[in-house]
Amino acid sequence: MGDVIEPAPSGRSKCRGCQRKIDKGELRYGEAVPNAFGAGDALHWYHPRCGAERRSEPFAAALEAHEGDVPERAELAELAAVGVAHPRWCRLARAERAPSGRARCQHCRDLIEKDALRIALERVEDGMTNPAGFVHVRCAGSYAGSTVGLLERLRRSSSGPKSTFTPDDWDAIAQELDAPITESPAGDGDDTDGDDTDDDESAPARDTD
Numbered sequence: 001m002g003d004v005i006e007p008a009p010s011g012r013s014k015c016r017g018c019q020r021k022i023d024k025g026e027l028r029y030g031e032a033v034p035n036a037f038g039a040g041d042a043l044h045w046y047h048p049r050c051g052a053e054r055r056s057e058p059f060a061a062a063l064e065a066h067e068g069d070v071p072e073r074a075e076l077a078e079l080a081a082v083g084v085a086h087p088r089w090c091r092l093a094r095a096e097r098a099p100s101g102r103a104r105c106q107h108c109r110d111l112i113e114k115d116a117l118r119i120a121l122e123r124v125e126d127g128m129t130n131p132a133g134f135v136h137v138r139c140a141g142s143y144a145g146s147t148v149g150l151l152e153r154l155r156r157s158s159s160g161p162k163s164t165f166t167p168d169d170w171d172a173i174a175q176e177l178d179a180p181i182t183e184s185p186a187g188d189g190d191d192t193d194g195d196d197t198d199d200d201e202s203a204p205a206r207d208t209d
């Protein structure tokens with residue numbers, strides 16, 4: 001079984017990118033991953049845009065192989081190309097306020113102050129979506145190399161019923177995302193394979209719900 005792009009036959013699947021449900025009949029992207037509970041593969045579902053942003057490389061291949069109609073195909077392909085060029089951009093999952101001052105920013109390495117705006121990172125490995133620390137919102141561009149589509153992504157993943165963000169907060173997030181992209185600080189190296197959380201034992205795996 002390979003990856004699929006298909007209309008959702010029911011409204012029961014949930015997107016692993018934005019955590020929202022995928023409506024019946026809406027197009028969805030299924031990434032085939034090794035089944036943790038037995039033989040064969042399982043499918044992880046995403047909205048097309050969420051798949052393009054969070055699983056750029058496999059999504060780009062699936063989109064290219066898919067012959068059916070895909071709304072906004074060119075835009076999705078462009079988004080996926082950003083993630084192929086900047087793998088860390090795919091890890092930017094959702095915006096939140098730091099509930100404590102204990103986690104370090106994966107870009108600038110400073111502690112992220114309590115109540116500061118931050119972005120939670122997630123990494124997908126072997127079919128598992130794992131928390132991978134945090135960055136200041138203002139550090140997101142420098143960390144990831146791109147902020148293309150990011151405000152819209154964060155609005156999708158971070159404005160659910162549990163969110164307490166006000167319109168002013170979103171203005172602040174938009175402004176911080178506009179921070180200039182700088183080179184990585186010394187010591188961060190030029191790793192692109194995601195080997196950058198090992199020294200981050202001070203960061204709780206996930207301290208919010």
Ligand SMILES: [Zn+2]
Nearest residue numbers: 015018047050
């Ligand atoms: Zn989604």
Ligand SMILES: [Zn+2]
Nearest residue numbers: 105108136139
């Ligand atoms: Zn930072």
